Amino acid sequence: MTHPGWGEKWMGAQALPTPRAPARTPSPVPGRTGTARTGPPFWTRRRRRALRVVLLGVVTVLLAVVFLLTWVALDAVRARGALDRAARDVATLQADAVAGRTDRLDVTVADLQRHAAHARDATSGANWSLAGRLPGVGPTVEAVATMATVVDRLARGPLPRLAEVMEVADPATLAPRDGRVDLGPLRQVAPDVRSADEAVGYALRTVTGIGDEPLLPQVSVAARDLRDRLADLRMSTATASRAAQLIPPMLGADGPRDYLVLVQNNAEPRALGGIVGTVLVLHADEGRIELTDQRPGAQVGSFDRPVVELTRDEQRVLGGNDLGRWMQNVTATPDFPRAAEVAREMWRRETGQTVDGVLSTDPVALAGLLDGVDTGPGGVLRGDELVSYLLNGVYRTQTPQEQNEIFADVAERAFTALSTGGSDPAGMVGSLAASARDGRLSVWSSEPAEADLLEGTVLDGALRGVTADRPVVGVFTQGIQMAKIAYYVDTAVDVVERGSRPDGSRELAVTVTYTSRVDAGEVADLPDYVVGADETRPGEVRLRALVYAPAGGRIVAASDKSGDVGLSPQKHDELWLSFHDFSLNAGETSSITYVIITGKQQDGGVILRTTPGPRPVVTSVENDAPGE
Incomplete structure (x- = not known):
């Protein structure tokens, strides 16, 4: 018996379950079987969480890289400024040393040390080590750090001693006193x-x-600037x-020496x-120098x-055996050694003396x-006037015997000035x-070690067709008449680069120009010693130009204002050359x-190497190669 208000507790020992609505079964989807998912599976949720972690890591790394690059960039600005100032210090150091x-x-070395230290400090942190491993920016970072290290090592290493070294090497210090150079310092x-x-x-x-790696433009410019400054300094050092190694032994520090002067x-x-x-x-x-002998070149030889x-x-290029028979003719070869x-x-065969x-x-x-030479009626001459007198005037006013005496006197005066230091050693x-x-x-020098030190300098005068990666063109002049008329000749050589060739060679146009300064109205007043005793056309100048191509190169054409001229290709010490004879009338x-x-x-x-004349050779070298 029940009552509606009694509730479930009055329903006996076990209450009956309350009926529930049946679960809804979704309508089947065509092509699918099974039941529909009520949410993403666990592996999808895990993948999304992993993706969020990766993205967060990437963002973190990118932020770290941006921070690192910003840090490096700020240091790079500091380093670049310090390197610019250090490069200027290097240039100042070189200029002051030379002067x-x-x-x-x-003072300059102290400035260089300070600027180099700033550049080193700005490029020596952990940020630079990390940035150097990054693709793309690594070479630039390493380049700045390398420049800073190079300059700092120089500033803290040998350059502080340069002041002391240059003081000892100063011409005023090395100037002979009482005919002797103090070699000790x-x-x-x-x-x-x-x-x-x-x-x-x-x-x-x-x-x-x-420069072998691609760099940011600003860093490339800084590297080139520093390289150029160091190249100038290297020329001085x-x-x-070489001077410190050559001068003492060549001036007799290790034993007496004798030298022939031509x-x-x-x-x-x-x-x-x-x-x-x-x-x-x-x-x-x-260190003591003495003039022990002198004589006209014509009195040495000739030899059979x-x-x-x-x-x-x-023999083929320089005129048979003349080079080896007359002292006057030994300079016909363009190779001074x-x-x-x-x-x-x-000289050994003539005198028995073997010079060093x-x-x-x-x-x-x-x-x-020389400060000047008193030429008698001509007064005291110096500079260009003295040169004109020695190469021309003396032949117009003096006998051959007097000419030899004048040359001997001038040579002795020059030696005296050199051996005493003169009034202006520098x-x-x-x-x-x-x-x-x-x-x-x-x-x-006959000493091999000294000859090696002289090789490649402006003093060695050797015939060569290339120096490092630079092609050498030679334009040399020979007189082909026994006369002093070439005093009146001016020489000009112009080199124009026309472009590069596929094999890496270059095409050059080399123009050789001779101009006669002979005055036709004065030819009759010139002595035979000047115009030539056997000349049928007095005042005419006859010359031979020897033009040498660079090593591995060749001369392919030659032309004058009338058109092509024939080539006479020859080889001399593995260098191709061609020679042409010029005949110049007065003023031509x-x-x-x-x-x-x-x-x-x-x-x-x-x-460009040329034959030095009575006046400077006028030269120009124009580079027209594309991209240079």
């Missing part, structure tokens, strides 16, 4: 000079190698190093300058046979050493350096343009 401003070197600093040069050379090679006469041209007009002998012992065995090239070898043997080396110079170089050294650059001063100009192909992969600037 002899040794009192300023310590130079020998003492020689190891430091060599160490400094090696360090600068290593730094230059390191910075040059930076290399010169100082004084050339540019009024009668030969490839190296002119015929040998005067021969001197210098004796050096412990060449004093050395001449090559077929030399060969000329020195022949002259040394001629050979030097060559000319009146232009000698005039640069100016004298500068004049000698300029003469060497113009090919008017050459030096050869004549020129020939040669088309020359260089050797392969000679990418550097063209080096």
Whole structure:
């Protein structure tokens, strides 16, 4: 019996379950079987969680990279500024060292050390180590760090000693006193000079190698600037190093030395300058220099046979056996070491004396050493006026015997000025350096180690067709008449690069121009010694131009204003050359343009060697290669 208000507890021992609505079964979907999912499976949810973790990690890494690159960029700005200032310090250091401003070197070195330290500190953190491993930016980061390290090592290493070294090497310090050079200080600093040069050379090679990787433009510019500054400094340290190693032994520090000096006469041209007009002998012992002999070049020889065995090239190109029979003609070869070898043997056969080396110079170089020479009625002459007198005036007013006496007097005066230091040692050294650059001063030593140190410098005067990656073009002049009429000739050589070739060679146009300054109205007043005793056309100048192609190159064409001219290809020491004869009437100009192909992969600037004349050769080298 029940009652509606009693509830379930009054329903007996077990309550009946309350009926529930049946579960809804979804309508089947065509093509599907089974029941529908009420949510994503567990593996999908796990994948989404993993994706969120990965994305979070990527964002974190990107933020870290951005932070790292920002940090590196800020340091790079600091380093770049410090490196710019350090590069300027290197340039100042080199300029002051060359100019002899040794009192300023310590200050410049201190500035360089400070700027280099700033660059080093800005590029030495952990951020740089990490950034260097990143693709794309790694080479740029490493380049900046490398430049900072290179400059810092130089600043803390050999360069602080450069001030002391340059003070010892100062021309005023090295200037002879009472005919003697004090070699002690130079020998003492020689190891430091060599160490400094090696360090600068290593730094230059390191910075040059930076350009092998793609860099940001700003860093590429900084690397090129630093490389150029180091290259200039290397020129100074290399010169100082060679000087420190050469000067003491060559001036007799390790035993007496004797040197043959060839004084050339540019009024009668030969490839190296002119015929040998005067021969001197210098004796050096412990820095003391003495003039022990002098005589006209014509008084050495002639010899019935060449004093050395001449090559077929030399006989064919330089005029038979003349090179080896007359002292006046040893300068016909454009290779000074060969000329020195022949002259040394001629002197040995003539006098019995074997010299230790050979030097060559000319009146232009000698005039640069002299304050002036009293020529009697002509008064005191100096500079260009003295050169004009020695190469021309003396032949118009003096007898051959008087000419020899004047040449001997001027040579002795120049030696005296050189051996005593003169009133301006720095100016004298500068004049000698300029003469060497113009090919008017050459030096050869019979000692192999010293010859190796001279090789490749402006003093060696060797015939070569390439230097490093730079093609060398030679344009040499020979006089082909016994006369001093070539004093009136001006020479110009223009080199224009026309472009590169597929094999890596380059095409050059080399124009050689000779101009006669002979005044037709004055020819009748010129003595036979000037115009030539056997000349049928007085005032005519006859010359031979020897044009040498670079190593591995060749001359393919030649033309003048009338059109193509024939080539006469020859080989000399593995270099192709062609020669042409010029005949110039009074006031006439004549020129020939040669088309020359260089050797392969000679990418550097063209080096032009010419015969130094009574006046400077006018030269120009124009680079028209695409992209350069």
